[in-house]
Amino acid sequence: MRAGKTSSASDYQHCLDAASRYLAYRPRSVFEVRTRLRQRGFDSPTIERVLQELGRSGSLDDLGFARFWKENRESFSPRSGTLLGRELRTKGIAAPVVLQVLEGVDEEANAYRAAAKRARRLSGADFGDFRRGLSLFLRRRGFSYDVIEHTVRRLWEEVGAA
Numbered sequence: 001m002r003a004g005k006t007s008s009a010s011d012y013q014h015c016l017d018a019a020s021r022y023l024a025y026r027p028r029s030v031f032e033v034r035t036r037l038r039q040r041g042f043d044s045p046t047i048e049r050v051l052q053e054l055g056r057s058g059s060l061d062d063l064g065f066a067r068f069w070k071e072n073r074e075s076f077s078p079r080s081g082t083l084l085g086r087e088l089r090t091k092g093i094a095a096p097v098v099l100q101v102l103e104g105v106d107e108e109a110n111a112y113r114a115a116a117k118r119a120r121r122l123s124g125a126d127f128g129d130f131r132r133g134l135s136l137f138l139r140r141r142g143f144s145y146d147v148i149e150h151t152v153r154r155l156w157e158e159v160g161a162a
Helices: 003-025 029-037 045-059 061-076 081-090 095-102 105-122 127-140 147-162
Strands: none
Touching: 003 029, 045 105, 061 081, 061 147, 081 095, 081 147, 105 127, 105 147, 127 147
């Protein structure tokens, strides 16, 4: 880092610009932004100042990010609350925030949405193959045995038996 006030102000602005560009694509967690800025070579005091500024401006909010992530997953790639919580924790979201965001997650509805498209592809199979294929798919998405069994039977009645 260069010495002097101008350099510090310049480093701060470069760091803020880098963080803003990173946030332009999608919301991020504080952990993700901090990690990215470290990778870009900015020093810790500058990073922390930038993170504080972004937090004050509302551009960086872990609760908002966690809600965005949950809604995005539920819409495009449904998975269990357990797996969703694990994803959020790897993105640096604190456990209390994860618990708050995961309140009210409907495992049955998520499993059904996740499995419906796959079930149509398995519609020509017998029940054993249908059950096996769908069960493995839902298990990879983190769903419990009970949720998987209920979802498989429901989809078999809708798709497989037709």
